[in-house]
Structures are given as structure tokens and as C-alpha cells.
Amino acid sequence: MSTEAKSHVSETARPAVGGLRSSRRALSDRAIINIFIWPTLALLIAINVFPLFYSLYLSFTDYSAIANQAPVWIAFDNFARILASEQMWSVFATTGQYVLFSVVLQLLLGFGLALLAREKFFGSGIVTTLILAPMMLSPVVVGLFWKLMYNPTFGYFNYLLGFDNPALAPDWLASRIAGQPTPGLALLAVIIVDVWMWTPFVMLLILSGLKAIPDYLYEAAAIDRASSWFQFWRITLPQVAPLVLIAVLFRTIEAFNKSFDLVMGMTGGGPGDQTEVVAVNLYRQAFLGQWQTGRASALAYMVLIIIIAISNIYIRNLNKMRNQS
Amino acid sequence: MTSFAETGPRTAVTEGIRVDKVNPRARLLKNIRAVVVIILALVGLIPVFAMGITAFKSRADVVAVPPKLLFEPTLEGFVFLLTDRSQLRGTTLAEAQENAEGGEPIGIFDRIALQNGQRINGPSDFILRLRNSLIIAGGSTLLSVTLGLFAAYAFSRFEIPGKDDLLFFILSTRMLPAVVVAVPLFLMYRQLGLHDTHFGMILLYTVFNLSLTVWLLKGFIDEIPREYEEAALVDGYTRLQAFFKIVLPQAATGVAATTVFSFIFAWNEYAFALMLTSNNARTAPPAIATMLGRGGIEWSAIAAGTLAFLIPVIFITFALRKHLLRGVTFGAVRQ
Known part of the structure; x- marks a missing residue:
């Protein structure tokens, strides 16, 4: 066992020093591994793994964290009720739309921008850094100040779009145009912000992929008189494909995680439940109103399964890329 | 695909010479691309800019229609954010204003709060x-x-x-x-x-x-x-x-x-x-x-x-x- 743990380093180093070093060595490699790794693992288990098992149990119970009653075992009732609830399906649909539209838009815009910004130009460093700043901001804060941008009377957004009469302008976050209810407008407003915030990230990711494509591929294509369209499909796209995949997966996972902050900052799920993504719904069930802890846990598990499936693909690709580089 | 012999390059491709260095059209295209990127980046930064100026607007200027680009900057926003204030009324307000005009040394935050008829009680939450x-x-x-x-x-x-x-x-x-x-x-x-x-x-x-x-x-x-x-x-x-x-x-x-x-x-x-x-x-x-x-x-x-x-x-x-x-x-x- 202990020899297994010995590193490549100590095995090659030992013959050179012999007994001298082993007597001076305070800790064996095995001990160092344990001391170095276990605090991290222990914390992760205590704060992440244990709660997950706990909530797995809760998901099979009827329980409210604010009621003075012990959890009651109801087997799969929570899951069955969630799947049978029309409202839940609409929440899932909203989430799906949010994720799909924002990721696709970010990818298209990001790819386009990356192709445009491929060549270094005067000030390109400053420009790319500046547009990345929103990404490092707290999403909830971003949501808040966009709420001001979207304000129907004094917000900048409508003004910049050219609406000078507030009465006729769209009230984005209330899903109304000139007083007429227009479903989907609020969701679109949230998606716009998500796209604004994250397109530069996708662009940068793809840009780093573009820069890594060896010039000789294009030179060979130029010698063969390949059209630029052909070059794009046969050289550019296949070469950046892994990075595109990383971007898509990363944004999809984040759209599940961070959409909560953004939506809470902008609409709180409203108007009605038009922007209620699954994370917001989960929060409401768990921490507001009747505190349906058991049901929320069941819903959490359903989200978890989706996320695990996506992140599995993500991490596998990530590992592949790390090994390549 | 046609064979290389038929469609081969008419001029030799010299290694290390990039098209955009010799071809004026390619160079122009490159400049256009750079300009487009810069314009898009600036458009993208509008919200950040808007937020930056809003932080220095007075309460009235924030809700002005159409949005004001030129305004008198004030630290009001920061006063509201960082301090806990109470509204002064009638005689107390007049008294405080008189004191301030009379040259009583007060901080800039106090002065701004006073302009809104408020007194700072302490730091905010x-x-x-x-x-x-x-x-x-x-x-x-x-x-x-x-x-x-x-x-x-x-x-x-x-x-x-x-x-x-x-x-x-x-x-x-x-x-x-x-x-x-x-x-x-x-x-x-x-x-x-x-x-x-x-x-x-x-x-x-x-x-x-x-x-x-x-x-x-x-x-x-x-x-x-x-x-x-x-x-x-x-x-x-x-x-x-x-x-x-x-x-x-x-x-x-x-x-x-x-x-x-x-x-x-x-x-x-x-x-x-x-x-x-x-x-x-x-x-x-x-x-x-x-x-x-x-x-x-x-x-x-x-x-x-x-x-x-x-x-x-x-x-x-x-x-x-x-x-x-x-x-x-x-x-x-x-x-």
C-alpha cells in the first residue's frame, strides 16, 4: 500500500541519498497525501454530500421546515405530484426557453464577434477586457441595474431603441406594450441581459480556440484555392468545435445556476409566473409561503439529475482538453 | 474535387507573407472589422456607462424623461446608500440650514443630506x-x-x-x-x-x-x-x-x-x-x-x-x- 502511494519523485530520488534522507524526513508521502487531501474532502462531504443524502430522504417525505412535525414518509408522492402539476411543466418550459434562447444567441453572437476580432487591432486588449467586466459582476446586481435600464418611463433602454413616448413604449419587465399584455416580453428581457452578460465570455473562449488553429492549415487551403466558406466549414469549425462544446455546456449549467440571481434581481419570477425559472420556483416552494420542504427537495432532485447529466459531458470534455494541452 | 495541377496557384505562395500585408482590400477589410468590433463593444458598454452616471444623479435627474446625459453630478446616491437619515421638519430644518449657512463645519455628506431636508443619524445597514x-x-x-x-x-x-x-x-x-x-x-x-x-x-x-x-x-x-x-x-x-x-x-x-x-x-x-x-x-x-x-x-x-x-x-x-x-x-x- 505504502509503495503505491510513493510518488515517482521519491522513488527516483531515494537511491541518491539513501539512509540520510529517510532519517531526516519528518512525514512519509502517504501521511502528506492524507494531511493534504482529507481536510478538503471532509469539508466537501460535510457541506455537500451529506446534505444531498439528507434531502434525498426529505424528498420522499411530507415535511415543512417551519411546522413542528416530523417528516412523514410518503414515498414517491412528491415526485408524482410535481410531474402531474401543470404549473410545474410551465416552469420547466420557461427554464427550457431561457436556457435554449440565451445559449443559442450567445453562441451565434459570440462566434460572430470572435471571427471579427480574430486579428489583433489597436486597443483590442482593452476592448476585450472591458466587455468582460460584466461577467465578473454579481448577477443579482446586474439584474437590478438592468431593471433601471428597462424602466418604462425613465429607463435608457426604450429611449435608445427610439421610443420617446413612454405611453407607447414596451414595459419590458411587466410584459406589456403600450398597455397591451404581451406574454414573453419579460422573459425576453431577462434573456437579453443574460446574453449581454455572457456573450463576451463565449467570444473569448472561441477566440482562444481560433488563435490556436495553426496557420499552415489555412495556407494549405489557400494553395488549394479553397473558398473562404469551405475554409470555415472544414477548418475553422472543426478546430474550434471542442471549445464551442465547452462554452455551450458551461453556459447551460450556469443558466440553471445563475438564472436564479438574475431573475430575482429583475423580476422575482413575475409578472405572474412568466419568468419563473425552475430555480426561482424551487426557492419559493422551499423558503416562502408554506415552506414545502419535502416537495422542494423532490424538485431539487429532479433538477439535480438534469444538471448531473449535463455536467458529466462537460467534465469529460474538460478532462480531455486538459490532457491534450 | 478538381486536381491540383488544373487549379494550382498562378503565383507562388511565399511563406510568411500574409495576404493582408500585401493586399489593400484585405487590409481595408481588417480595419472595417476592427471598427465594427469597437462599435459593438461600445454599445455593449452602454448599460455600464448608464449605471455609472446614474450613481451621480440627483433624485430628480434619475427619473427625468428623456434620460439626461448632462446633469449636475451629486453624491446623493452614495449618501442614500451609506447613511441612515431622518427627515427634518419645520423649525429644526430651518435651524439646521441656518447653522450650515452660518459656516458651521459639516461634512459633505451632511450637506447633501441637508439639501434634501434630512439629517444623518449614522452609517446605514x-x-x-x-x-x-x-x-x-x-x-x-x-x-x-x-x-x-x-x-x-x-x-x-x-x-x-x-x-x-x-x-x-x-x-x-x-x-x-x-x-x-x-x-x-x-x-x-x-x-x-x-x-x-x-x-x-x-x-x-x-x-x-x-x-x-x-x-x-x-x-x-x-x-x-x-x-x-x-x-x-x-x-x-x-x-x-x-x-x-x-x-x-x-x-x-x-x-x-x-x-x-x-x-x-x-x-x-x-x-x-x-x-x-x-x-x-x-x-x-x-x-x-x-x-x-x-x-x-x-x-x-x-x-x-x-x-x-x-x-x-x-x-x-x-x-x-x-x-x-x-x-x-x-x-x-x-x-
Whole structure:
């Protein structure tokens, strides 16, 4: 066992020093591994793994964290009720739309921008850094100040779009145009912000992929008189494909995680439940109103399964890329 | 496909000469592209700019229609954000104004509050929230970077059974949506008396950031050649000495970048803070969000708060621009 743990380093180093070093060595490699790794693992288990098992149990119970009653075992009732609830399906649909539209838009815009910004130009460093700043901001804060941008009377957004009469302008976050209810407008407003915030990230990711494509591929294509369209499909796209995949997966996972902050900052799920993504719904069930802890846990598990499936693909690709580089 | 002989190049392709260096049309195209990118970037920055100027607008200017570009800058927003004020009425107000005009030395914040007929009673709750943010983000960053550094070193240098699975497990914890973990954590923390405590939040954010620090730091340490340590070990250093004296100084840049990333993530975190704190340990992000709910909406205060968040972030983005992608993708992409 202990020899297994010995590193490549100590095995090659030992013959050179012999007994001298082993007597001076305070800790064996095995001990160092344990001391170095276990605090991290222990914390992760205590704060992440244990709660997950706990909530797995809760998901099979009827329980409210604010009621003075012990959890009651109801087997799969929570899951069955969630799947049978029309409202839940609409929440899932909203989430799906949010994720799909924002990721696709970010990818298209990001790819386009990356192709445009491929060549270094005067000030390109400053420009790319500046547009990345929103990404490092707290999403909830971003949501808040966009709420001001979207304000129907004094917000900048409508003004910049050219609406000078507030009465006729769209009230984005209330899903109304000139007083007429227009479903989907609020969701679109949230998606716009998500796209604004994250397109530069996708662009940068793809840009780093573009820069890594060896010039000789294009030179060979130029010698063969390949059209630029052909070059794009046969050289550019296949070469950046892994990075595109990383971007898509990363944004999809984040759209599940961070959409909560953004939506809470902008609409709180409203108007009605038009922007209620699954994370917001989960929060409401768990921490507001009747505190349906058991049901929320069941819903959490359903989200978890989706996320695990996506992140599995993500991490596998990530590992592949790390090994390549 | 037609054969090369038929369609071969009419002029020789000389290695190292790029088309855009010789062809004026290609050069023009390149310039057009640069201009388009710059214009798009500027359009993208409009919201940031709008927020920046709103922070310095007076209450009346914020709600002006159409939005004002030229206005008299004021620190009103910051006064609203950072101080707790009470409205003065009638004689007290007149008295205070008289005193101010009479040359009684008062601070700039007091003067601005007085213009709105208010007196400053003391710092606002928001100062406490910022302090909490600082304590919690700072504490958790320190812990997660320290723990992450040790773990990353072990993962980088030793043969550990099931290493890939362990690393996979560590990263997968990052993918959990906050809301999913928050429900059981809330119950657990309530049981343990950690709910709404700084220690509880530090612990939580430490774990939240551990996956990031382990992965990032492992990447940085992987890049340090093993030969340095091997030489040190041959010279009679113990493994720990080699770690502290050889590896650590070389990993300094990586450690610094990782520290900043984990600080930013903890500083920005909203969901856990919303669900697991109520008053004592509540941090700034949920506090800014709830400011909207109270009474009249002080947009300039919100803009001021956002600006306070944004400025350090812009500096950090600049400082970290080389490691930015790496940080956000857990070391998958190196610029």
C-alpha cells in the first residue's frame, strides 16, 4: 500500500541519498497525501454530500421546515405530484426557453464577434477586457441595474431603441406594450441581459480556440484555392468545435445556476409566473409561503439529475482538453 | 474535387507573407472589422456607462424623461446608500440650514443630506452588509485557497488511487445549483446553530470555492517542472520543505489569481446568502436587492451600490485578463 502511494519523485530520488534522507524526513508521502487531501474532502462531504443524502430522504417525505412535525414518509408522492402539476411543466418550459434562447444567441453572437476580432487591432486588449467586466459582476446586481435600464418611463433602454413616448413604449419587465399584455416580453428581457452578460465570455473562449488553429492549415487551403466558406466549414469549425462544446455546456449549467440571481434581481419570477425559472420556483416552494420542504427537495432532485447529466459531458470534455494541452 | 495541377496557384505562395500585408482590400477589410468590433463593444458598454452616471444623479435627474446625459453630478446616491437619515421638519430644518449657512463645519455628506431636508443619524445597514461581505468573502477565500493549495499539490504530484474520480467528484460539487443544496443545508445549519452566522457562511463559501481552487491551482502547479523539487529532495529537503520553499514561490502568480477569483465569487454570491442568512450575517448582494422593496425606490442609491461593486471588479478584470478564461472555466482553457 505504502509503495503505491510513493510518488515517482521519491522513488527516483531515494537511491541518491539513501539512509540520510529517510532519517531526516519528518512525514512519509502517504501521511502528506492524507494531511493534504482529507481536510478538503471532509469539508466537501460535510457541506455537500451529506446534505444531498439528507434531502434525498426529505424528498420522499411530507415535511415543512417551519411546522413542528416530523417528516412523514410518503414515498414517491412528491415526485408524482410535481410531474402531474401543470404549473410545474410551465416552469420547466420557461427554464427550457431561457436556457435554449440565451445559449443559442450567445453562441451565434459570440462566434460572430470572435471571427471579427480574430486579428489583433489597436486597443483590442482593452476592448476585450472591458466587455468582460460584466461577467465578473454579481448577477443579482446586474439584474437590478438592468431593471433601471428597462424602466418604462425613465429607463435608457426604450429611449435608445427610439421610443420617446413612454405611453407607447414596451414595459419590458411587466410584459406589456403600450398597455397591451404581451406574454414573453419579460422573459425576453431577462434573456437579453443574460446574453449581454455572457456573450463576451463565449467570444473569448472561441477566440482562444481560433488563435490556436495553426496557420499552415489555412495556407494549405489557400494553395488549394479553397473558398473562404469551405475554409470555415472544414477548418475553422472543426478546430474550434471542442471549445464551442465547452462554452455551450458551461453556459447551460450556469443558466440553471445563475438564472436564479438574475431573475430575482429583475423580476422575482413575475409578472405572474412568466419568468419563473425552475430555480426561482424551487426557492419559493422551499423558503416562502408554506415552506414545502419535502416537495422542494423532490424538485431539487429532479433538477439535480438534469444538471448531473449535463455536467458529466462537460467534465469529460474538460478532462480531455486538459490532457491534450 | 478538381486536381491540383488544373487549379494550382498562378503565383507562388511565399511563406510568411500574409495576404493582408500585401493586399489593400484585405487590409481595408481588417480595419472595417476592427471598427465594427469597437462599435459593438461600445454599445455593449452602454448599460455600464448608464449605471455609472446614474450613481451621480440627483433624485430628480434619475427619473427625468428623456434620460439626461448632462446633469449636475451629486453624491446623493452614495449618501442614500451609506447613511441612515431622518427627515427634518419645520423649525429644526430651518435651524439646521441656518447653522450650515452660518459656516458651521459639516461634512459633505451632511450637506447633501441637508439639501434634501434630512439629517444623518449614522452609517446605514449597508455598511454592515459590506463588512459582512468582506469578512465572509475574505475568510472563505483564505480557507479555500489554503486547503485547495495543499490538495492541488497532492493531486498534482502524487499517485493517488482513484485520483481522476476524486477530482471529478470535487468539480461536480461546483455544478450543484445553490437552491438544491440550500434546502438541506438550511435544516442542518439550523440544527447546528450555524444559520445566519459568519462562521457558517465562511464554511459554506469555502466549500463552494474549493472545487475552483483545487482545479485552478492543480493546473498552475502542473506547470511547474518536477525537476526543481527532485533536486531539492536530493539536497536533503523534506517533502514539506520542498513544497513551501520551492513549489510555493513558483506558484505565486497562480495562487494570486486563484485568490482573486475565489474572493470575487464569494463576494458576488447571492443565492446562499439569501437563503441562509437573515440579519446578522447577511451580505451585500441580497441587501442591495431588498433595498428596492423598502419605501420609494432610490435608484441613485442602487446605482451607487452597483458602481461600488463594479469598480473593483473592472480593476481586477484588468489585472487578471491573462487568467480570466482559465478562472472561469476551471482551468480548461488557457489563453
